Amino acid sequence: MGPTLRRPRRRRWASLLAVTTVAVTAGGALACPAGAAGTNVDFATHCIPPAIAGLPPIDGTTTGNISVDNTSPKVGDTVTVTYTVVTPAANNPTDLALPADIMTPTGKVTLGGAQTGDVTVAGPKKNDPVPGKGVFPSFSMTGTFKVTSPGAIKLSPGDYNIHTSYILELDTPCTVTNPPAPVSETVTATDSTPVNNRAITLGSASGNAGDSVTVNGTGFTAGATVTLAGRAGDAQTADTATVTAGTDGSFSGSLAVNDRTTTGIVAYEGSSWSSEKGAPPASYVVNDTTPVPAGSQKLTTTVKAGTLSMSQAGDAVSLSAVDFGKGGASTGSLNTVTVKDFRGGPAGWSLTGKVTDFTGPGAKIDAGKLSWTPACATKAGSPSTCKAGSAGTVGTSGATLASTPDGTLTGGEFTVDAGLSLDVPAFTPPGAYSGVLTLTLS
Template sequence: MGVTPHRIPRTRRRHWTALLGAAALAVTAGGAMAAPAAAAANVDFPTHCVPPPIAGIPPIDGTTTAKITVDNATPKVGDTVTVTYTVVTPAASNPTDLALPADIMTPTGKVTLGGAQTGSVTVAGPKKNDPVPGRGTFPSFSMTGAFTVTAPGAITLSPGDYNIHTSYILELDTPCTVTDPPAPVSETVTAADNPPANTRAIQLGAASGAPGAAVTVTGSDFTPGATVTLAGRSGAVQTADTATVTADAQGRLSGSLVVNDRTTTGVVAYEGGAWSAEKGAGPVAYVVIDDQPVPEGSQKLTTTVKAGTLSMSQAGDAVTMSPVAFGSGAPSTGGLNAVTVKDFRGGPAGWSLTGKVTDFSGPGAKIDAGKLSWRPACTTKAGSPSTCQAGSAGVVGSAGATLASAPDGTLTGGEFTANAELSLDVPAFTPPGSYAGVLTLTLT
């Protein structure tokens, strides 16, 4: 235009400010990252937009089309959910013949929560928009925010009021309110309860005893005043040997259990009518020593099962990953050599197989260890008492990550095979050459 703002004539200034008031509804989606959502739906709702008074434009009553998406539709209580509010079609378009410049508008807004959790989520977008031609349709824009789940159940999310701030000649705001709140529900998340960690624990006064002997059981962190069942276990099955005690005001307990079942391998304690990992403690190992005398004319036969070790072996010590073209910034992929874990200890302890990697060194350059990710897999040999679990897909890095594991149990053990799909994110224009890093696996 070539005219400084303080010299614009009154009629010209009115034309510019009118343009600014209407332009406050234009922002692009380019700066906000839309979160993935499974069932988010576009919804229409009446909107009342009020341009700044200096613009000289009457309020705009129209229809806004919007969508709410989330990064996690099935959170637990205590989780943080990221929300993206996308205005697909604003309530107005550019009413003037003058084009609007890029990157002058910043959106903010609210997302309304309903159902199991009420309130609102503040969302905001970046100061970024493409130029808008005269009389052109305003493009879509997105705003993001987050909330912490405080209650289990279905939580509905509806578009709320939004505001567009413009920074062009003047700093102006155009608030747009939902005419008949709340707007229709666009997304629903179903939150699960997240009970506190179970810290109940028991200790035994002895690790073994003769059939019919009483073993002392003490415990902590039970519900104060709760009735607690003490019970013998034979492997994963409860025996007929039970007793009850009452936890004191501090959640502590003390009692005794008479153990008659010669197959007993452990003792547990639990609240409620049946054992559960959420309200129980143990099992703590216990052995019944059969010291009954041998009847006359009989012979007692005894054998021993010797405990073994926890070990691992791997199918190879080198992995050649796929080449990447210079400048492409593509991933280099490969497969981890299979790792066999043998757990022949025969006790209650599980195991964990973790890995960490060094930086990838090359010709005068390096690729950071944090660029290596994997997708683990694990299989269990038939007949194994334990079942292995594959680690989560994600970054390996120098801090390390879990490849596979098996949980603690009454009796653990078996043979397992772990492997992983590897992917190295090679930055664009990494200098040509060979790069190598060392992935170290640790079994504990």
């Protein structure tokens, strides 16, 4: 009697194990989750159930889909990847029901084209109950990668594994039979525009014709040859000198200024000044030492140059809440920033911003998911006109919020605003998330 009872029990035990492990590769022709941007692709897979299940390897066709949060990133951006196994290889082969929330998937996405490698992805321990002989649900896994090369980066579904927690802790690995699998999604990366941190200061803001002025620079390329030059408005004068930047990108040099029309001094790398390789002009005036004719009186007054400064209406912004499971745009408005340019020289200014990741309860929202729509207004009578930066991603690499160009005479008062939008992933854990947006005026 004892052996008769034990044998059915062993068969039932094996059946339960089989259901648990086959579930990782099983499925029906389910639609790809809403919002997925990639193309569904079919590829052959070879899945190996744990030996304890007593099942042979499963060779079948998997339908996979790769989607990304940004199809046009810049080099340095972080891209979030979602790998969805839409149609696994088989259905539940037994009459036993499979409980909910026992499957934890992991896998990889293969990169090709301009950037190669694998992206590790993982999914939550989440699945609907599956009836006996029923269709297994699709499942999704997410991960991130940093863009390191410009060009077309092709993403293909890779190997995946399902860890099951039902009766025993078991793994069933499924590999791509003929790697790589077909391309499901392509992102086109562009070179990021580095922030120009070159700047100069002068030992004096004025001097007589022929006097030398000390020029100190920072933020230049280490070891680069830097040209110092006078400027009269937007045109370079004949007064030039060269220095070599140190290993930290700084230098100290001297420029003899002879041209009486000089309004400023610049420093740059390369053959001519540019906003990408040069420091903005520093104001400089050549004193008028022309003798006063007999019987005349020379009247002089002074307009004192001020500073470039900014202030903001507050230091905290509360973005709108989003629902768990839905996610979407969490929106708000930047506190108004007031820029005052009272330097009175030829240099414009640039206001840039960069943001950290948004950290919360055991999770984070990537900085690349914050975007803004800048706006800028110029106070009447200002010599310069403010230009708003482009709408788009802020991220850790930074973006321009507003600027004014160089000119013969610049300055004025300006107010800068921006609409903010944080793209919160649908299943971000509930809680408060915060990041720091840093603004830099130069």
